Amino acid sequence: MSQTRSTVGVTPVGDLVLAIETSCDETAAAVVDRARVVRSSVVSSQVDQHARFGGVVPEIAGRAHVERLVPVVAEALVEAGLSGHELDAVAATCGPGLIGSLLVGVSSAKALSLVWDVPFVAVNHLEAHLYAALLEEPDLELPMVVLLVSGGHTMLVLMEEHGRYRLLGSTLDDAAGEAFDKVARFLGLGYPGGPAVDALAVEGDSSAFAYPRPLVRENPATLPEDRRFAFSFSGLKTAVLNHLRADPDAATADVVASFQEAVVDTLVTKARWAVEATGVGSVCLGGGVAANSRLRERFLDMADGAGVRAFLPPPSMCTDNAAMVAAAAWWQLQREGPSPLDTGADPNLGLRLVP
Amino acid sequence: MLILGIESASGQVGCAVGGHEGVLASAHAGRGRRHAEALGPQIDFVRRQAGIELSELGAIAVDVGPGLYTGLRVGIAAAVSMAYALRVPMIGVSSLDLLAFPARWTSRLIISALDARRGELFVAMFRRVPGGIQRVADPRVCTPADLVADLEVDEERTLLVGDGALRYADSFSGLRGIELAEQGLANPSARALVQLAHARAMREEFVQPWDLEPVYLRKPDAEINWATREGRA
Numbered sequence: 001m002s003q004t005r006s007t008v009g010v011t012p013v014g015d016l017v018l019a020i021e022t023s024c025d026e027t028a029a030a031v032v033d034r035a036r037v038v039r040s041s042v043v044s045s046q047v048d049q050h051a052r053f054g055g056v057v058p059e060i061a062g063r064a065h066v067e068r069l070v071p072v073v074a075e076a077l078v079e080a081g082l083s084g085h086e087l088d089a090v091a092a093t094c095g096p097g098l099i100g101s102l103l104v105g106v107s108s109a110k111a112l113s114l115v116w117d118v119p120f121v122a123v124n125h126l127e128a129h130l131y132a133a134l135l136e137e138p139d140l141e142l143p144m145v146v147l148l149v150s151g152g153h154t155m156l157v158l159m160e161e162h163g164r165y166r167l168l169g170s171t172l173d174d175a176a177g178e179a180f181d182k183v184a185r186f187l188g189l190g191y192p193g194g195p196a197v198d199a200l201a202v203e204g205d206s207s208a209f210a211y212p213r214p215l216v217r218e219n220p221a222t223l224p225e226d227r228r229f230a231f232s233f234s235g236l237k238t239a240v241l242n243h244l245r246a247d248p249d250a251a252t253a254d255v256v257a258s259f260q261e262a263v264v265d266t267l268v269t270k271a272r273w274a275v276e277a278t279g280v281g282s283v284c285l286g287g288g289v290a291a292n293s294r295l296r297e298r299f300l301d302m303a304d305g306a307g308v309r310a311f312l313p314p315p316s317m318c319t320d321n322a323a324m325v326a327a328a329a330w331w332q333l334q335r336e337g338p339s340p341l342d343t344g345a346d347p348n349l350g351l352r353l354v355p
Numbered sequence: 356m357l358i359l360g361i362e363s364a365s366g367q368v369g370c371a372v373g374g375h376e377g378v379l380a381s382a383h384a385g386r387g388r389r390h391a392e393a394l395g396p397q398i399d400f401v402r403r404q405a406g407i408e409l410s411e412l413g414a415i416a417v418d419v420g421p422g423l424y425t426g427l428r429v430g431i432a433a434a435v436s437m438a439y440a441l442r443v444p445m446i447g448v449s450s451l452d453l454l455a456f457p458a459r460w461t462s463r464l465i466i467s468a469l470d471a472r473r474g475e476l477f478v479a480m481f482r483r484v485p486g487g488i489q490r491v492a493d494p495r496v497c498t499p500a501d502l503v504a505d506l507e508v509d510e511e512r513t514l515l516v517g518d519g520a521l522r523y524a525d526s527f528s529g530l531r532g533i534e535l536a537e538q539g540l541a542n543p544s545a546r547a548l549v550q551l552a553h554a555r556a557m558r559e560e561f562v563q564p565w566d567l568e569p570v571y572l573r574k575p576d577a578e579i580n581w582a583t584r585e586g587r588a
């Protein structure tokens with residue numbers, strides 16, 4: 001007579017995870033071995049389809065994900081040199097993101113897990129971003145401070161151990177990436193704004209204009225505790241737009257360089273404060289804005305000055321990809337086991353935080 | 356050949372498995388928009404009830420729409436993924452064909468009308484032919500008023516079937532020779548999908564998962580607005 005056993009903590013968890021990421025406008029699939037070796041990582045960007053609208057159009061994204069899903073998954077398996085039956089788990093991002101896009105990946109991953117008879121794992125997209133740095137640095141020591149900056153999020157997180165996150169602060173209004181996009185659109189630099197700003201800023205003088213550094217003081221103790229690690233980019237964005245209206249002849253490269261410097265200065269200063277306040281030995285950068293060259297440069301300098309190790313994922317792992325989802329899924333599988341088959345998607349899913 | 360059918364184009368979501376013996380097992384949830392939550396467990400349940408392994412499936416059938424976009428994509432994403440992983444072909448069936456299928460014994464003209472939201476309907480027309488029914492016009496989007504005008508001109512004995520027909524029942528009640536199919540037939544069903552797909556599988560009307568095309572019938576709003584603004588409508 002056979003007995004039903006709980007698989008959690010009993011059956012050793014396999015190492016090869018296929019993950020699917022469809023939370024926004026990239027259709028991505030990847031195979032990662034033991035949360036460290038990237039066997040394949042395929043990203044099909046829809047940026048061309050959204051560019052003329054100046055932002056991501058949810059219905060266009062949903063349609064494109066359905067169209068690209070199978071080719072992207074197939075390519076990830078071929079590149080990894082694996083057949084589906086050799087996999088140990090199938091994961092998908094279940095939030096936060098666009099609901100109609102998330103559901104495509106979740107639905108696909110569940111179907112694949114049923115056919116290949118392996119666990120399904122539903123992954124939090126924000127948690128996945130935290131894991132991007134660990135892909136390259138498996139020996140990275142926790143606790144560490146993570147600065148997560150993207151078009152949708154700007155936050156400082158203390159990663160105490162795997163699955164244990166403490167939020168130090170987040171943005172009160174616009175995300176940093178959003179500010180980049182809006183300033184770029186105002187200047188007619190096209191979409192997405194981040195890379196355009198990065199490229200143009202190189203040619204400008206970052207000290208040409210003194211834009212505000214929101215919620216930054218000489219001494220962090222002079223800020224109220226709940227604002228110390230918080231961000232606010234809406235006022236900075238407005239200051240730039242007002243300046244441009246008042247002084248339309250200002251050199252675009254100088255404006256962009258000065259604006260970027262203000263954003264980077266704010267991000268890096270708060271990251272340094274977080275390192276000092278928590279006493280951790282490592283600090284890591286994640287999210288789409290982490291691909292910004294000036295931020296990377298200043299972040300490394302900051303870590304150097306603070307005497308801590310800095311971890312920067314390669315730019316390809318900063319923007320949305322499925323390898324980071326696979327890595328987060330593997331750790332989650334160790335801790336919590338598979339996700340139930342009736343898991344849905346949650347467009348507003350937050351990082352599960354310790355109080 | 357054993358076929359698994361997935362249907363999620365309307366407010367309902369369902370799954371069935373069957374073959375030449377007919378439908379062996381089916382599951383169906385009729386409420387709300389939680390298609391993605393329901394579908395995974397349904398596939399597993401139906402497989403167990405039918406007493407088969409998924410590896411025994413010879414094809415995956417799916418409702419390709421028209422329908423409610425998000426629900427539709429949940430079903431199609433699951434179906435193309437299964438077909439790809441099993442290395443089996445697919446059969447795509449229109450939601451409007453599925454609506455008409457259970458009404459195939461009527462001698463009347465059949466019009467299937469799914470609720471397309473925003474005051475519109477997805478509509479197709481079917482006529483009885485030897486051995487079944489045949490679609491006589493391509494699926495289209497129209498308002499209930501458009502459909503009423505057509506029915507008034509045609510004056511043919513007609514059966515209206517679908518949740519769209521029921522939603523706008525008042526618009527059709529004054530017309531002569533029009534009958535409305537009951538609530539039980541108002542949504543496309545996974546059982547009908549497996550039956551219809553089996554007939555098509557016998558004729559080898561297959562499509563590969565990477566070639567399967569959803570039928571939306573409407574462009575995304577952003578594209579419509581953009582085309583209007585650029586004067587390219």
Ligand SMILES: [Zn+2]
Nearest residue numbers: 125129150320
């Ligand atoms: Zn992201």
